[in-house]
Amino acid sequence: MTWARWLPLIGIAVLLSMFALRILTERPTEGSFALVGSPAPEFILPALDAADGIGLTRADLMGGRPTIVNVWASWCGPCIVEHPLLMELARDPSIQVVGIAFRDEREDAQGFLAARGNPFARLGLDLDGRASFDWGVTGPPETFVVAGDGTIVAKHVGALTPDAIRRTIRPAIDEARVIASP
Numbered sequence: 001m002t003w004a005r006w007l008p009l010i011g012i013a014v015l016l017s018m019f020a021l022r023i024l025t026e027r028p029t030e031g032s033f034a035l036v037g038s039p040a041p042e043f044i045l046p047a048l049d050a051a052d053g054i055g056l057t058r059a060d061l062m063g064g065r066p067t068i069v070n071v072w073a074s075w076c077g078p079c080i081v082e083h084p085l086l087m088e089l090a091r092d093p094s095i096q097v098v099g100i101a102f103r104d105e106r107e108d109a110q111g112f113l114a115a116r117g118n119p120f121a122r123l124g125l126d127l128d129g130r131a132s133f134d135w136g137v138t139g140p141p142e143t144f145v146v147a148g149d150g151t152i153v154a155k156h157v158g159a160l161t162p163d164a165i166r167r168t169i170r171p172a173i174d175e176a177r178v179i180a181s182p
Contacts, residue, residue, distance in 0.1 A: 040069075040150050041134040045124025048101060048109055056098055056124030064148035066176035068097045068169070070120075071132050073104045074112035076140045078159035083116050085160045090119035095173055098122040102140045103129045145172035147179035 035041075040058055047055030061067045070086055072079040090097040099120035101109040106125060113120075126132050135144065138157070145154040154172030156164055 035136050035152050036155055038152055040144075040146050040152055041131070043124075043131040043134060045100065045126055045131055048106060048113075048123050048125050050106065054124075056100065056122045058150065060098060060122050061146045062148065062150050063096065066095045066148065066153075066173045067146045068095060068173075069100065069135075069144040069146055070097065071100045071102050071126075071135065071137050071140050071142045071144075073102045073140045074108040075104065076102075079112075079141045080116075082141055082159040082161075083119070085162070085165060086119040087117050089165070089169075090121070094177075096121045099124070100132060100135075101125045102132050102137065103127065143169065145169060145176055147176035149179060151176075151179055153179065 040061055042058050043056075044054060044058075045056045047053055061069070068086075068089055072083075086097060089095065097119050099122075101123065103126065109125065124131070129137075135142075136155070141159055143156045143160055144152055147153050153176045154168055156168050158164075160169065
């Protein structure tokens, strides 16, 4: 009969464990982002090469064509996995791919791109993460689709996959084209 005294404690421990696991592992899904449908935030980021001055600003997203904004870091494992897909997207002349290096060391980010290729037409270094915070980034990688008028059309949290590109990114690019057309 002594084991029966432990049942409530065991039950509570199991429930707390399940609750903690869900909190620690769950990330939001694409449809739940406050900035989608809003203008991209104002930001000015330095270039990856310090001698180049300004690397990326909100104005760089206002070119009339859809822009993929990828927030990444050299220390981010999933960023390595998604990188070939960004290289593929960058080959599409109807869009532009830009990057925000999130809380990364300049030399590390440069080495990452030197080793894997650079898909970014423009690239800004967000050393303290403030600009990324304004975008609502919780951690890299995160990818946004921005219409040519600066409206955020979609957000994808986590590494891009062929399925995510097919289901989220490509439809958002099509939507961004409609928003940008007169």
